Each structure stands twice: as structure tokens, then as C-alpha cells.
Amino acid sequence: MMTNDRRKPIRWGMVGGGKGSQIGYIHRSAAHRDEVFALAAGAFDIDPERGRAFGLDLGLDEARSYRDYAAMFAAEAGRADGIEAVSIATPNNTHFAICKAALEHDLHVICEKPLCFTTAEAEELKALSEARSRIVGVTYGYAGHQMIEQARAMVRNGDLGEIRIVNLQFAHGFHSAAVEEQNPSTRWRVDPKFAGPSYVLGDVGTHPLYIAKVILPHLKIRRLLCTRQSFVKSRAPLEDNAVTLMEYDNGAIATIWSSAVNAGSMHGQKIRIVGSKASIEWWDERPNQLAYEIQGEPARILERGMDYLYPEARIDDRIGGGHPEGLFEAWANLYRRFGFAINRERGLAPAGVEELVFPDVDAGLEGVRWVENCVRSADAGGVWLDYR
Ligand code: NAI
Numbered sequence: 001m002m003t004n005d006r007r008k009p010i011r012w013g014m015v016g017g018g019k020g021s022q023i024g025y026i027h028r029s030a031a032h033r034d035e036v037f038a039l040a041a042g043a044f045d046i047d048p049e050r051g052r053a054f055g056l057d058l059g060l061d062e063a064r065s066y067r068d069y070a071a072m073f074a075a076e077a078g079r080a081d082g083i084e085a086v087s088i089a090t091p092n093n094t095h096f097a098i099c100k101a102a103l104e105h106d107l108h109v110i111c112e113k114p115l116c117f118t119t120a121e122a123e124e125l126k127a128l129s130e131a132r133s134r135i136v137g138v139t140y141g142y143a144g145h146q147m148i149e150q151a152r153a154m155v156r157n158g159d160l161g162e163i164r165i166v167n168l169q170f171a172h173g174f175h176s177a178a179v180e181e182q183n184p185s186t187r188w189r190v191d192p193k194f195a196g197p198s199y200v201l202g203d204v205g206t207h208p209l210y211i212a213k214v215i216l217p218h219l220k221i222r223r224l225l226c227t228r229q230s231f232v233k234s235r236a237p238l239e240d241n242a243v244t245l246m247e248y249d250n251g252a253i254a255t256i257w258s259s260a261v262n263a264g265s266m267h268g269q270k271i272r273i274v275g276s277k278a279s280i281e282w283w284d285e286r287p288n289q290l291a292y293e294i295q296g297e298p299a300r301i302l303e304r305g306m307d308y309l310y311p312e313a314r315i316d317d318r319i320g321g322g323h324p325e326g327l328f329e330a331w332a333n334l335y336r337r338f339g340f341a342i343n344r345e346r347g348l349a350p351a352g353v354e355e356l357v358f359p360d361v362d363a364g365l366e367g368v369r370w371v372e373n374c375v376r377s378a379d380a381g382g383v384w385l386d387y388r
Contacts, residue, residue, distance in 0.1 A: 001317060004339045005348050009038040010108075013076065013083040015069040015098050016090030018045035019054045022185045023112065026141070027087050028058075030331035036339035041076055041083050043069045046090075069098055073105040085342055087139075088112055092202070093194045096121045099136065103128045108342045110137040110335075113206055115364030117196040119372055122365035129361050133345055136361035137338040140210040142269065143359060144330035144337075146304050146313050147290040151215045151273070151280050152357075153310035154292075160275025163219065163252050166212055170204035171259035171268040175240055178232050190235045197375045199238040201228065204269075205258030205374075206367035210359055211271055211282075212254070213366065219248040226374035227382035231261045244374050246387075288324050315356075334358060 012031060017024020024044070031037035041064040045051030048067035055065025066072035076082035085108035088098050096116035102109045103125065115138055116122050129136045142148070154160060180186040188194035189203060196202060212219075224246045228239030240261045246254040262268055269284040281291040288304040302309065305321030316333045318325065337358035343349040377385045 002315060002336075002340075002350060002353065003034060004036045004336065004343055004350075006035040008346075008348060009035055010085050010339060010342055010346075011040045011081060011083045012037040013041040013043075013072060013086045013107075014039065015043050015072070015086060015088045015102075016045075016094075016112075017087070018047075018051050019057075021089065023089050026328060026331050027089050027110075027139070029328055030141075030335040031087070033328070033332035034336050034339075036336055037085065040064060040081070041066065041072055043067065043072045070101065073101055073107070077105050084108060084346075085110065085338075091188045091194045092117070092196050096125070099125055100128065103132055103134055103136070106132055106134060108135045108137075108338075108345070110139060110338055111364065113138050113140060113364065114196060114202045114368050114371065115361070116368060119365065119369045122361075122368045126361045126365055135338065135341045135345065136364060137334070137341070138359045138361070138364035138367070139331070139334065140207055140359040140363065140367075141327060141331045141334060142207055142284050142287075143211050143214050144316075144333035145282075145284070145287045146309075146316050146325070146333075147282055147287060147302070148211055148214055149315070150290055150302060150309050150313035151271070151282060152217075153312045154280060155215055155273070155275075157310070159278060159292075160273060160280065161277035163216060163248075163250065163273060163275050165272075165274035166216065166219075166246075166248075166252060166254035167270070167272040167274070168208035168212055168254060169257040169259075169268060169270050170208050171257050171262035171265055172204070173261065173263040173265040173268075175232070175260035176263040178234060180235075190232075190238050190240070192238055195238060196371075198228070198242075198371050199235065200240055200258040200260050201226075201242050201244075201374050202367070202371045203258075204260070205242065205244065205256050206370065208256060208269060208271055209370055210363055210367065212273075213363065214357060215271070215273060216248075219250060219252060221254075221370075221387040222247045222249045223384050223386050224373050224377055225382060225384045226377040228374070228378040239378070242374065242378065244377075287326065287330065
């Protein structure tokens with residue numbers, strides 16, 4: 001496994017991800033897994049007192065558990081040992097302002113998806129990150145699973161032949177009823193003021209969209225048709241189910257089913273790529289396996305950590321095949337890559353990390369662009385539109 005310099009961890013802060021939040025724990029766990037980052041400061045909560053207390057629980061100095069992110073960025077900028085990077089794990093409506101303020105304080109940023117609400121905002125963040133030479137990473141965490149690298153290498157090496165059909169879905173059943181009446185993490189997701197122009201398209205659909213981009217970097221979306229529904233009526237205008245059809249520039253066709261009302265389904269995130277010779281299929285609930293089906297032959301199941309995989313899929317090996325890895329390892333793989341990118345800017349990255357792919361500001365921008373296009377098509381009555 002390629003490692004960052006553990007003697008000089010990146011001084012790191014967090015905004016959001018406070019006590020009881022859904023996603024805060026995995027950020028901290030992934031950032032600390034390989035000692036790439038060291039938590040030094042935080043503004044964890046919309047409730048300043050609860051946030052300060054949580055920071056102390058995590059072992060922060062009292063002075064560095066802040067009431068809000070503006071205070072944190074200002075105070076940390078004045079310290080010789082101030083934070084160099086920050087992760088943003090707050091509801092969607094705050095990402096743009098916090099990310100912008102972080103970049104303006106010359107911090108590297110790891111931001112939750114969606115990066116922001118509009119492509120204009122995403123382009124502004126991209127320009128700012130380039131002007132300041134700071135990285136923006138976006139936590140499309142499932143992309144850190146090893147078998148995604150194997151799928152990417154298989155496509156690049158022609159194992160599937162010409163790519164024809166891409167079937168994608170992230171369709172869980174957790175919100176089949178109006179659980180937002182009780183659950184605060186769901187409540188903001190179905191309110192456009194906090195969630196933005198979409199619910200499931202942005203919340204779940206952008207995950208397989210990004211994974212497809214990793215596996216099929218050469219394909220570009222030419223046009224798209226989307227239809228979206230609010231099966232729990234009180235969620236309108238936001239959708240809890242959507243189907244998107246897409247045409248790529250090589251003539252391949254793709255579908256993405258995004259749903260929170262797929263009753264009985266756990267995650268239901270599946271990636272199936274069909275080529276002229278063979279197909280592959282990956283399911284995030286069995287992430288250590290990749291189905292490889294060659295036309296006319298018995299189907300094979302490729303296993304993580306085995307010698308027969310491509311070398312690119314072995315870079316992230318933490319333990320041999322047979323030992324199951326999961327989402328925490330996938331996120332740690334991504335955080336290690338964010339670390340490599342940041343350490344390149346710090347002059348501390350090992351050789352050979354340039355080739356490693358991670359969800360960067362362009363990936364964040366593409367997610368926002370895709371949601372915008374889907375909403376445009378759905379709200380025009382579910383019509384084909386040129387992708388822009
Ligand atoms: P949540 O509602 O469970 O937690 C949000 C946290 O942010 C809370 O601790 C809250 O107090 C804090 N917060 C809110 N406003 C704040 C502010 N202005 N300053 C500081 N803290 C603030 O939300 P959840 O589910 O953890 O989602 C957070 C973000 O993570 C969302 O953008 C969501 O889309 C994303 N997410 C990403 C996942 C992934 O797989 N990458 C999975 C789940 C969520």
C-alpha cells in the first residue's frame with residue numbers, strides 16, 4: 001500500500017458532522033485511518049454549545065472547538081499551527097458558502113456532495129481552488145472500493161469490448177413512508193431550501209454517476225431524459241424517485257434509477273456495464289465481489305485482494321483476499337488520495353501518485369451539472385435535452 005508521510009499529518013478541521021449526524025463519524029474514521037490527517041479544530045454543529053462540547057469529547061483543545069466556521073477559519077489563519085485542510089459535512093444549502101470561505105482562507109477542502117446547487121457556483125469554486133492552488137475533494141465514498149479500480153482497468157484493457165449499455169441504480173427503501181416527520185436527517189433532505197433543486201437525484205443518483213465516470217472516463221453524455229416523482233406527496237416539488245435515460249457520444253445508452261422509495265431494498269446501488277464481449281456488475285452491498293460474465297461462458301465472480309486482479313486494483317490492498325473490506329476502507333482509500341493530492345501541494349507526496357484518480361472539483365461540478373440537466377428535463381415534462 002502506498003502511504004503518505006505519517007510524521008507530517010495534515011492539520012485538519014471539520015465543519016458539521018456533529019454529535020448524532022449521519023456522516024460525521026465516517027469522515028473522522030477515514031481521515032485518521034492511515035494517519036494522513038490529524039484533527040486539530042472543528043465547528044461541528046448548528047447548535048454552537050453542542051458543537052463545542054462535542055469537540056472537547058473528541059479531544060480538541062478548548063480554544064479550537066469553535067462556535068461556527070467563520071470564527072474557526074479566522075482564528076486558525078492566525079496560528080502558526082493552524083489547520084491546512086477542512087472537511088465540510090453539513091446540509092447541502094451551506095456547502096457553497098463554507099467551501100468558498102475555506103478556499104479564501106487558503107484551506108484545502110473536502111466537501112460533501114452535492115458540492116453546491118448550480119453549475120455557476122461550482123465553476124466559481126473551481127476557479128477559486130485553481131487560483132489558490134488548493135484541492136477540492138468530494139466524498140463520493142463508494143468510489144474508493146477496490147473493485148471499482150478493477151472495473152476501470154478491465155474497460156481500459158478491452159476485456160468488455162465496445163461499451164454498449166450502462167445500467168446504474170441507487171434505489172433504497174428507507175423513505176418509503178414520510179419518515180421525515182420524525183427524523184431530522186431526512187427532514188432537510190426533502191425541503192428545497194436545504195436540499196437544493198432535487199432530493200434523490202443529488203442525494204443518491206450522483207454516486208453511481210461518479211462511479212460510471214471512473215470506470216468509463218472516455219464516455220461523454222450527449223443528451224438525457226429524466227422523469228421524477230414524489231410518491232410521498234408532501235415531498236413535492238422534490239422527488240423521491242427518478243429515472244434518467246442518457247446517451248453517450250459513442251452511441252452507448254445508460255439509465256440511472258435514483259430512489260428512496262424502493263420498498264424492501266437496503267441500498268440497491270448497482271453498476272452493470274455491458275460490452276460487446278462481456279459484462280461486469282458491482283453491488284455496493286457486496287463490495288468485495290465483481291461479477292464478470294463473458295458471453296457463452298460460465299459467469300465468474302472476481303474477489304477483492306486476489307493476485308488475478310489488475311495491479312491498479314491492488315494499490316489499495318490493506319489485507320489479503322477473503323477478508324471482507326467495507327465502506328470504511330473505501331472512504332479511507334479516498335481520504336488517502338485526498339492526502340496525496342494535498343501533499344503534492346505541500347511538497348511531501350511520494351512519487352507515482354499523479355495517476356491516482358479521486359473525486360475532485362470537476363467531479364463535484366459534474367454532479368451538480370447532471371442534477372441541473374435532469375431537473376430541466378423532468379420539469380419540461382420528461383423530454384430529451386442536449387446535455388449542457
Ligand atoms: P445530518 O443532518 O445527519 O447532520 C448534519 C450535521 O451538520 C449536524 O451535526 C448539524 O448540527 C451540522 N450543521 C448544520 N449546519 C451547520 C453549520 N452551519 N455549521 C456547522 N455545523 C452545521 O446530515 P448528514 O446526513 O450527515 O448529511 C450531511 C451532508 O453529508 C449532506 O450534504 C449529505 O448530502 C452528505 N452525505 C453524504 C453521504 C456520502 O455517502 N457521501 C452519505 C450521507 C450524507
